[in-house]
Amino acid sequence: MATLVTGRGARKTAAALTPYLLLLPGLLFVLGVLGYGVVSGAVLSLHEVDAFLNRRFVGLANYISVFSDVRFQASLWRTVWFVFFSIALGLTLSLMFALTLDRITRARQFLRGLSLVPYFVSGIATAVMWRFLFSSNVGLVNRILNAVGLPGQSWLGDPTLSFVVCVLANAWFIVPFSTLILLSGLQTIDRQLYDAARIDGAGGVRVFRYITLPLIKPMLGVSLIWLSYASFSMFDIIIALTGGGPFRATEVVSLYMYQVGFRFLDFGEASVLMLVLLAINTLLSLVYLRVFVIGGSEP
Amino acid sequence: MDASIRKRMANAVLATIAVVVLGSVLAQTTELRVWFGRENFIPADQFATFHAEHPDIRVNFEVIRLEDVPTQLILAQRAGQAPDIVQIASHTVPQMASSGLLQSIGELVERWQAEMPDSYAALAPITWSAASYDGEVYGASLFNQSMYLFYRSDWLAEAGIMETPRTLDEVLSAARAMSTLPAGGDRIGFSVIGTANVPPVWELPLFMSLGGQFVDGVPQLDSEAGYAFIDFYQTLMREGLAHPDSLAWDPGEMRAAVIGGRAGMMIEGEHIYVPIHEQIPYGTGAWSFTLLPHREGAESEARYIALGFPFLMTAASENGDAVLKVLEYLSRPDILMNVALTYQPTSNLRVAEDPRYLAAKPWALDILPLFEQVVQFPAHPSNQLEIMDVLVELRQEMLANPTADPVDMARRYQVLLDEAASR
Numbered sequence: 001m002a003t004l005v006t007g008r009g010a011r012k013t014a015a016a017l018t019p020y021l022l023l024l025p026g027l028l029f030v031l032g033v034l035g036y037g038v039v040s041g042a043v044l045s046l047h048e049v050d051a052f053l054n055r056r057f058v059g060l061a062n063y064i065s066v067f068s069d070v071r072f073q074a075s076l077w078r079t080v081w082f083v084f085f086s087i088a089l090g091l092t093l094s095l096m097f098a099l100t101l102d103r104i105t106r107a108r109q110f111l112r113g114l115s116l117v118p119y120f121v122s123g124i125a126t127a128v129m130w131r132f133l134f135s136s137n138v139g140l141v142n143r144i145l146n147a148v149g150l151p152g153q154s155w156l157g158d159p160t161l162s163f164v165v166c167v168l169a170n171a172w173f174i175v176p177f178s179t180l181i182l183l184s185g186l187q188t189i190d191r192q193l194y195d196a197a198r199i200d201g202a203g204g205v206r207v208f209r210y211i212t213l214p215l216i217k218p219m220l221g222v223s224l225i226w227l228s229y230a231s232f233s234m235f236d237i238i239i240a241l242t243g244g245g246p247f248r249a250t251e252v253v254s255l256y257m258y259q260v261g262f263r264f265l266d267f268g269e270a271s272v273l274m275l276v277l278l279a280i281n282t283l284l285s286l287v288y289l290r291v292f293v294i295g296g297s298e299p
Numbered sequence: 300m301d302a303s304i305r306k307r308m309a310n311a312v313l314a315t316i317a318v319v320v321l322g323s324v325l326a327q328t329t330e331l332r333v334w335f336g337r338e339n340f341i342p343a344d345q346f347a348t349f350h351a352e353h354p355d356i357r358v359n360f361e362v363i364r365l366e367d368v369p370t371q372l373i374l375a376q377r378a379g380q381a382p383d384i385v386q387i388a389s390h391t392v393p394q395m396a397s398s399g400l401l402q403s404i405g406e407l408v409e410r411w412q413a414e415m416p417d418s419y420a421a422l423a424p425i426t427w428s429a430a431s432y433d434g435e436v437y438g439a440s441l442f443n444q445s446m447y448l449f450y451r452s453d454w455l456a457e458a459g460i461m462e463t464p465r466t467l468d469e470v471l472s473a474a475r476a477m478s479t480l481p482a483g484g485d486r487i488g489f490s491v492i493g494t495a496n497v498p499p500v501w502e503l504p505l506f507m508s509l510g511g512q513f514v515d516g517v518p519q520l521d522s523e524a525g526y527a528f529i530d531f532y533q534t535l536m537r538e539g540l541a542h543p544d545s546l547a548w549d550p551g552e553m554r555a556a557v558i559g560g561r562a563g564m565m566i567e568g569e570h571i572y573v574p575i576h577e578q579i580p581y582g583t584g585a586w587s588f589t590l591l592p593h594r595e596g597a598e599s600e601a602r603y604i605a606l607g608f609p610f611l612m613t614a615a616s617e618n619g620d621a622v623l624k625v626l627e628y629l630s631r632p633d634i635l636m637n638v639a640l641t642y643q644p645t646s647n648l649r650v651a652e653d654p655r656y657l658a659a660k661p662w663a664l665d666i667l668p669l670f671e672q673v674v675q676f677p678a679h680p681s682n683q684l685e686i687m688d689v690l691v692e693l694r695q696e697m698l699a700n701p702t703a704d705p706v707d708m709a710r711r712y713q714v715l716l717d718e719a720a721s722r
């Protein structure tokens with residue numbers, strides 16, 4: 001009997017521990033790679049660091065310098081708007097694409113693969129492509145505008161328009177993965193719910209609002225985490241597309257961080273900017289997790 | 300002892316000897332890493348002849364863009380992967396030298412002069428001056444040029460202007476005349492760069508030619524030269540003499556406007572004359588070049604910048620002998636010729652006088668007297684990159700705000716430049 005109880009207890013313990021043991025390698029990797037980077041960055045942020053990483057402890061001086069820098073404040077505001085518009089456009093498009101891909105029956109696999117193509121194109125190639133599209137001289141967009149009798153625009157020469165182009169390019173790049181996330185959520189919905197709703201006379205909008213959206217809520221949260229993280233971190237598309245111009249109109253925090261770290265070689269202040277981005281991304285992720293109740297049950 | 304055993308033992312001894320010999324040969328091979336700033340600078344034979352001449356030296360090279368070298372070199376140095384030789388733009392030599400990233404090669408140059416006098420004598424003095432800082436030579440600047448005013452002489456003639464524009468006012472008048480010429484498609488008088496992606500190496504030479512002064516490498520914008528400099532760019536935009544999208548233009552778009560026959564003038568180096576020559580042959584009266592304009596009455600204050608692309612020895616290198624051999628190899632006329640024929644001009648006098656070079660670049664002799672007037676780029680010893688960053692912002696504001704007061708703009712940016720220099 002004691003042996004039987006002991007055996008059952010050991011199995012229960014093993015069953016309880018197994019998920020954590022399986023998580024351990026991934027966790028060690030994350031802690032080892034990312035954690036080391038974050039901790040090193042945090043340490044660097046408290047030091048004045050020269051080009052050869054020789055350090056002098058300066059406490060919060062780097063933080064004061066960064067937060068009082070007008071250029072940083074402007075880039076932060078710009079980033080907030082950039083992320084806001086990217087999320088709005090990205091979520092709308094990815095939801096539309098996911099709903100469409102969920103319903104199509106012909107060439108389903110091919111179209112799903114095709115929808116992922118933008119994600120596989122490098123950021124630099126994406127930027128070159130978009131730069132060509134919106135070139136005022138030979139760009140396709142201006143040619144179309146001219147063809148319908150509208151004047152061409154200085155897309156990359158106007159601060160507002162260049163910002164719009166960056167948002168569009170960013171959305172084009174981040175939507176595919178978000179679409180994949182939402183599509184996976186849509187595919188878990190029991191079709192009988194839709195059938196029952198139609199029998200009860202519910203139209204498309206009501207079905208979407210009262211059945212689809214609630215059931216993919218956790219996936220919406222994951223998608224938002226991806227969209228906001230990718231947008232906050234977006235660097236390669238913007239640097240190649242506009243270089244942060246014209247006139248710093250597209251200089252987001254990630255670009256400014258690159259300037260500070262790799263142009264001015266001020267690794268201390270660059271580390272502060274890294275931590276700012278990390279804090280914002282972490283905070284937003286926690287908000288999304290709480291709002292969309294990912295991984296838990298509704299209260 | 301059995302014959303087969305003796306045979307196996309003999310084979311084993313021979314194999315051991317071979318391994319030892321091979322190992323000792325490999326152990327004596329010096330690995331040298333070279334960073335080229337552009338693919339165009341790589342020798343056509345990719346060091347094949349060098350390897351044949353020096354089997355004990357293996358050169359591994361890659362392209363790291365000139366603009367990225369300062370950052371990449373620091374990171375490589377931290378990782379213990381720094382190259383032996385880097386190629387950079389000459390205006391970053393002071394900052395890299397004072398940061399301890401470079402190594403003086405004064406003794407190596409003396410050896411070069413003593414051991415290879417013919418090779419040394421073929422190199423113009425700018426080879427060493429463009430790679431020097433504070434009296435120390437850090438490498439060899441085998442490719443050097445300046446910025447000139449390119450202009451469509453046929454367009455000027457069409458507009459009734461027979462004199463070469465030499466002052467700022469004359470350049471603006473020429474641009475106005477070119478912009479109003481009747482032609483199929485829109486023409487602009489002056490093609491400029493506006494993007495934030497490239498350093499201000501097109502603007503600074505103009506500032507200097509207008510008499511602009513530098514104090515410890517900091518441009519003195521708050522001066523008559525500075526006001527004229529800013530007003531020039533503003534006038535181009537205000538009067539429609541430059542393309543309205545100039546704010547987004549990179550060097551490629553600036554050049555394309557000229558090569559494509561849409562722009563009449565630009566500030567550019569002579570390496571671009573090669574593709575222009577392919578479209579519009581030089582010497583037919585269609586285009587020409589001259590020194591950058593000076594301010595009216597301030598011709599004596601004008602100076603012209605030399606822009607070099609030196610090969611420098613890094614502080615991490617311990618292969619002085621091999622570096623010397625590679626630099627000498629890169630300086631050979633046949634090696635330089637392949638680059639100079641289609642790209643940057645060289646400081647090797649034998650190349651500059653070679654009939655093949657003169658045939659490929661028929662403007663070469665005409666440009667020589669202009670190039671003899673150049674001076675070194677007055678760079679800041681520690682914060683040149685920060686200063687360039689401010690100037691890029693100025694470039695954009697000049698084009699974006701063509702009606703702003705140039706004096707006010709000059710004073711604001713002077714403050715920013717002084718702050719950048721003092722960080």
